[in-house]
Amino acid sequence: MTQLYKCIECNKYTLDEKQCPACGGEVRNPNPPKYSPEDKYGKYRRDAKRKAKATKNN
Numbered sequence: 868m869t870q871l872y873k874c875i876e877c878n879k880y881t882l883d884e885k886q887c888p889a890c891g892g893e894v895r896n897p898n899p900p901k902y903s904p905e906d907k908y909g910k911y912r913r914d915a916k917r918k919a920k921a922t923k924n925n
């Protein structure tokens with residue numbers, strides 16, 4: 868899959884990962900690494916686990 872970058876100056880998409888060929892502006896990956904939604908639930912999971920453990924130890 869081809870990685871597209873997006874210029875933060877003119878908002879054009881480019882294949883250039885270093886700078887925008889149109890304006891020389893900085894480019895960034897418009898699809899940043901996934902925020903893992905699992906992490907959010909992982910917190911609850913760990914929390915629940917901790918509570919369960921605490922209950923067990925009581």
Ligand SMILES: [Zn+2]
Nearest residue numbers: 874877887890
């Ligand atoms: Zn640009």
